[in-house]
Amino acid sequence: MASFIVLTEEQQRLQREAPPEAVLRCLTSELGCLTRQDGSASLSQGDTTVTAVAYGPAEVRMARERIDRATVEVVYKPKVGLPRPVDRKKENIIRNTLESAIMGSAHPRSAISVIIQETEDLGSNLACCINAACLALLDAAVGLNFMVAAVASAVMEDGKIVTDPEKKVEEKAVAVMTFVFESVDHKLVSVLTYGKFTQEQYKVCRDLCRQTAQSVFAFYRESLEKKLLKTV
Amino acid sequence: MADKRVGNVFMPGDVLEDLQVSESVKKIVLGPGLIDDGNRIKISKPGILRFREPGIYWIDCHQKRYVPSKGDSVIGIITQKAGDIFRVDIGGSEQASLSYLSFEGATKRNRPDVKVGDIVYAKLLVANKDMEPEVVCIDSYGRSSGMGVIRNGGFLFNASLNLVRKLLSPQCALVKSLGHRFQFELAVGLNGRVWAKSKSDIQTIAMANGIMASEFMDNNQIKAMCKRLSRAVSGMEVE
Amino acid sequence: MAEEIRLAQPKEYYRAFLEKEVRPDDRELGEFRPTVLNIGCVSTAEGSSLVKLGNTTVMCGIKAEVAEPRYGRPTEGYIVPNVELSPLSSPNFRPGPPPEQAQVLSQNMVDFLDTSQCIKLDSLCISSGKLVWVLYIDLVCLDYDGNVMDACTLALMAALKNTSLPVVTVDEDTGDVKTHLSTHSSLSVDSCPVSTTFIVFDNTVLLVDPTREEELLATGAVTVVTEGDNLCSVYKPGGSPLTDEQVEMCVERAFVRGKEATALITDTLCSIDR
Numbered sequence: 001m002a003s004f005i006v007l008t009e010e011q012q013r014l015q016r017e018a019p020p021e022a023v024l025r026c027l028t029s030e031l032g033c034l035t036r037q038d039g040s041a042s043l044s045q046g047d048t049t050v051t052a053v054a055y056g057p058a059e060v061r062m063a064r065e066r067i068d069r070a071t072v073e074v075v076y077k078p079k080v081g082l083p084r085p086v087d088r089k090k091e092n093i094i095r096n097t098l099e100s101a102i103m104g105s106a107h108p109r110s111a112i113s114v115i116i117q118e119t120e121d122l123g124s125n126l127a128c129c130i131n132a133a134c135l136a137l138l139d140a141a142v143g144l145n146f147m148v149a150a151v152a153s154a155v156m157e158d159g160k161i162v163t164d165p166e167k168k169v170e171e172k173a174v175a176v177m178t179f180v181f182e183s184v185d186h187k188l189v190s191v192l193t194y195g196k197f198t199q200e201q202y203k204v205c206r207d208l209c210r211q212t213a214q215s216v217f218a219f220y221r222e223s224l225e226k227k228l229l230k231t232v
Numbered sequence: 233m234a235d236k237r238v239g240n241v242f243m244p245g246d247v248l249e250d251l252q253v254s255e256s257v258k259k260i261v262l263g264p265g266l267i268d269d270g271n272r273i274k275i276s277k278p279g280i281l282r283f284r285e286p287g288i289y290w291i292d293c294h295q296k297r298y299v300p301s302k303g304d305s306v307i308g309i310i311t312q313k314a315g316d317i318f319r320v321d322i323g324g325s326e327q328a329s330l331s332y333l334s335f336e337g338a339t340k341r342n343r344p345d346v347k348v349g350d351i352v353y354a355k356l357l358v359a360n361k362d363m364e365p366e367v368v369c370i371d372s373y374g375r376s377s378g379m380g381v382i383r384n385g386g387f388l389f390n391a392s393l394n395l396v397r398k399l400l401s402p403q404c405a406l407v408k409s410l411g412h413r414f415q416f417e418l419a420v421g422l423n424g425r426v427w428a429k430s431k432s433d434i435q436t437i438a439m440a441n442g443i444m445a446s447e448f449m450d451n452n453q454i455k456a457m458c459k460r461l462s463r464a465v466s467g468m469e470v471e
Numbered sequence: 472m473a474e475e476i477r478l479a480q481p482k483e484y485y486r487a488f489l490e491k492e493v494r495p496d497d498r499e500l501g502e503f504r505p506t507v508l509n510i511g512c513v514s515t516a517e518g519s520s521l522v523k524l525g526n527t528t529v530m531c532g533i534k535a536e537v538a539e540p541r542y543g544r545p546t547e548g549y550i551v552p553n554v555e556l557s558p559l560s561s562p563n564f565r566p567g568p569p570p571e572q573a574q575v576l577s578q579n580m581v582d583f584l585d586t587s588q589c590i591k592l593d594s595l596c597i598s599s600g601k602l603v604w605v606l607y608i609d610l611v612c613l614d615y616d617g618n619v620m621d622a623c624t625l626a627l628m629a630a631l632k633n634t635s636l637p638v639v640t641v642d643e644d645t646g647d648v649k650t651h652l653s654t655h656s657s658l659s660v661d662s663c664p665v666s667t668t669f670i671v672f673d674n675t676v677l678l679v680d681p682t683r684e685e686e687l688l689a690t691g692a693v694t695v696v697t698e699g700d701n702l703c704s705v706y707k708p709g710g711s712p713l714t715d716e717q718v719e720m721c722v723e724r725a726f727v728r729g730k731e732a733t734a735l736i737t738d739t740l741c742s743i744d745r
Contacts, residue, residue: 038297056297057325088571089578096709100691103276107299108361110325141295143265143276144244180709183245187712193704194586199722202702206715217243224278225241228294230448 020161020204022211024151027219029132031139031227039140042119043132045164049119052132054140056112064111069104073113076129079121094130097150097180097190101134103143112142123166124152126178126192131216138224146182148189149216151209153177155201163212177202179209183217186210238283242291248273248281251289263290296392298323298423300359305379307388307421308367310350318346320354323390323423326364330354334368336376344381351382351427353419382419386429387436393424395447405451406443406458413462414439438465481688482673489676496525496682501724503680506732508625508739510633517606518634518658522626525682526616531626532609533634537648540596540603548595548603552580554610554623561615561683576623579706580610583624583696587664587703590631594659598641602648606634617682620694624666629736633743634658664698665732667725674711679724693718695725699733 025046034040039054057070064071074095076087083091094116102112114133118125127150134148154165154173162169170176175195182189188206197205235251242248251260251273262268265277266289279293298306300322308320311327318330330352335344346352354367369379391399398404399420407418414435419427426443430436442461446454477484477495488495498504504525513519518533541549554576558564569577584590595604608630610623635655641648670681671691678685681692691710696703702722707713 038295057299058297059325059327085574085578085581088574089582092571092575093708096691098709100709100711106276106361107325138244138278139294140297141277141279141293145276146245147243177705182712183243184247185712187714188707188718189712190709191705191707191718193706194582196586196588196701196703199702202705203715221241221243224243228241228278228280 020163020208022163022208022215024164024212024215025166027216029135029219029223031135031223037140039136039138039142041132041135041139043128043135045124045128045131046166047120047122048124048128048167050116050125050128050132051119052114052116052129052136054112054114054133054136054142056140056142057107057110058113060109060111065109066104068108070102070107070109071111072099072102072104073111074098074133075113075115077115077117079118090126090129093126093190093192094133097130097148098133098137100189101144101146101148101182102137103145106143112137121167123168123170124164124178126150127152127164127180130180130190135220135223138220139227146184147217147220148180148182149213149220150178150180150190151212151216153179153205153209155195155197155205159201161201161205161208163208175201177205177209179206179213181210181213186213235281235283235289238281238289241278241280242275243278244276246275248275257287259287261288263288265291265293292394294392294394296390296424298393300324300326300328300356300365300423302356302359304356304359304422306354306356306367306423307382307419307425307427308352308354308423309388310346310348310352313348320352320367322356322365322367322421323425324365328354328356328365328367330367330369334370335380336370336374346381351388353379353382353421353427355379382427384429386417386427387440388425388427389440389444391424391426391444392447393422395443396420396422396424396426398447399426399443403451404454406446406454409455409458410439410442413458414465434468435465481684485672485685485688489672494678494685498680500676501679503728503731504682506625506735508629508735510629510736510739510743516630517636518630518632520626520629520633522622522629524618524622524625524680526614527618527622528612528614529619529622529626530611530613531623531630532611533630534607534609535634535636536605536607537597537602537639538605540600544592545600546596546603547592548605549592550581550584550590550595550606550608552584552608552610552627553577554580554612554619556612556615556619560612563615576610576619579620579694580608580623580627582704583627583664583666587662587696587698589628589660589662589664589698590658591661597639601646602639602641604636604639615683617684617686618668618680620668621666621680624664624696625732625736628660628663628665629739631658631660632663632736632740662698663733663736664696664703665725665729666694666696667721667728668692668694669721669724671711671713677717677721679728693721695722697722697725697729699729700726 028044030042033042037053042051074091076091130150153163155175175197177193180190267274277293279291282292306322308322312319320328338344357368358366371377416430507523509521516532517535521530556573635657638651638654669677670689694706
């Protein structure tokens with residue numbers, strides 16, 4: 001039987017005028033879920049699920065070899081269909097983001113590959129992909145300068161800001177922004193925006209996402225602790 | 233005297249300030265996972281901080297991919313014969329080179345009997361990020377001391393780097409427990425490769441499974457597992 | 472001597488200049504290269520333009536065709552931009568399938584149009600559910616000297632403002648399609664979004680409108696799209712992390728450039744009409 005919550009006028013008004021909160025949907029992950037890879041992670045943010053695997057430092061093709069640092073390769077596979085330019089752009093962003101995080105100079109002339117498989121896209125897909133990729137790199141124990149956390153936020157028609165939006169919210173939003181922060185100085189690593197917004201809205205979203213990113217970093221720490229402390 | 237943070241989990245980007253060291257020691261040695269960044273120590277890999285006397289700190293991380301390091305003993309697979317050298321796959325980002333003269337008793341006239349596909353137990357002579365790794369099957373006195381081609385069958389399998397280090401550690405009861413119950417030969421490479429050979433195929437496979445399963449077990453669980461294993465094997469053996 | 476240092480140690484060469492707050496091509500850190508715009512250069516296209524940003528040259532051609540509308544969107548036409556980085560423009564591009572950079576730029580153009588909504592797709596509809604306009608936009612890079620993104624967006628906007636489509640009528644009863652070639656109506660382009668690209672050098676210095684040499688030395692990049700006084704998009708695909716102040720500086724510079732570029736397009740269009 002369904003249950004109802006009755007809100008008074010006063011409570012409704014308070015709800016509408018409440019400041020935006022730095023909330024994330026429920027995060028669950030499974031590290032080392034696949035056995036043949038150097039590192040693997042399956043991450044769910046709410047219902048959006050992404051599986052990422054990492055290899056490296058491994059052999060690199062001569063054409064892509066760099067003499068001073070590792071070559072970072074990212075492949076993004078959508079759930080259905082062949083990769084299209086939209087997916088190439090995602091790969092480009094994820095690769096550039098991970099390249100600044102990975103300590104490439106420690107492994108010149110080698111390749112660090114990350115393969116990301118979209119399992120379910122129900123909002124904030126790009127953010128979930130970047131977070132899963134970071135977890136996969138942590139699982140593979142690749143040397144990193146810092147960890148990266150991505151958080152998406154949506155600006156609705158009435159000006160309300162929602163962090164880590166679901167797909168239904170994203171579709172109705174006026175603008176969607178994905179921010180990626182690093183864990184040392186909390187500076188901005190990447191940003192991707194869709195839709196129109198004012199400078200003020202940009203700043204509010206950015207600060208809210210930065211706050212939310214701290215929860216993601218805490219989640220990484222917790223996940224790795226669970227994995228490492230089970231070894232004796 | 234170890235720092236009180238030893239045993240804690242650290243993540244990449246974390247900073248260790250004022251790392252403690254005992255009064256008698258002037259130098260701290262930073263092992264894998266720790267980077268000296270000017271006046272602070274940064275962590276580059278996720279793992280548990282460990283300490284060993286006199287002043288060595290390192291991050292113990294869970295890794296499957298081997299990065300060649302000088303002095304490691306590894307198990308390699310010969311993939312190619314190119315003139316005077318063999319190309320050996322040691323599991324790193326580059327294949328290592330092994331000169332045919334790096335075997336005991338090898339001379340220009342007396343070439344060693346090594347074919348493509350053979351497994352060798354070798355030591356890393358040259359291993360750094362800028363150069364191609366080089367392995368040898370003799371020590372500095374010219375003796376093989378256990379190294380060389382591993383012949384006569386057996387089973388080669390991959391394990392994580394933590395598991396091989398655990399196998400080689402004196403505190404681990406695995407090798408001893410297995411030794412009470414099975415007759416075997418075991419070669420452990422620090423590159424995550426283990427070669428095992430026992431009296432029969434069933435025993436070899438049982439041993440390999442036992443080793444793989446012991447990754448997250450403590451000594452008591454290992455002893456119990458070995459007992460169950462030997463019982464299961466004797467039930468399966470057909471004389 | 473200077474040429475040898477430039478080839479052997481390009482970072483040191485640049486650092487020496489940047490200390491004095493100037494770049495080797497005598498530009499300030501926030502200065503754009505001279506921009507040349509030519510509109511309507513391709514007579515066989517419905518709309519065209521040619522942009523030269525310093526040495527970087529991009530030609531844009533727009534061809535319009537009629538087609539059935541996409542599934543689920545009966546009243547909307549569609550736009551298909553395609554950026555071509557051919558071996559003609561630079562020795563870095565090999566013949567064969569489009570390089571990843573070209574695919575990313577094509578997607579950037581799609582997002583650029585989508586996000587700024589400068590063309591209402593409804594205005595491309597001829598007959599709901601049956602016939603719509605499809606605009607095929609070809610952006611061909613003829614000379615690659617860095618900052619193709621800004622050159623492409625400028626060429627795209629100029630060509631769109633130059634585009635005029637013949638009037639097409641569909642007879643409701645017979646389904647006959649009639650094209651009145653003599654009549655032309657301009658495409659209604661509401662706004663003029665402009666993109667400004669910066670690169671990060673040495674993790675600290677921001678340089679606007681990078682040349683190819685500067686792009687090779689870059690440790691990160693930022694592209695800001697502005698439209699009048701509104702912010703349309705901030706795009707930073709990885710690279711060195713930046714502080715909020717640095718990003719805000721980029722946004723302010725982008726607004727200034729936006730006004731300059733819009734004025735340039737308007738002036739050029741006026742001069743054609745005359």
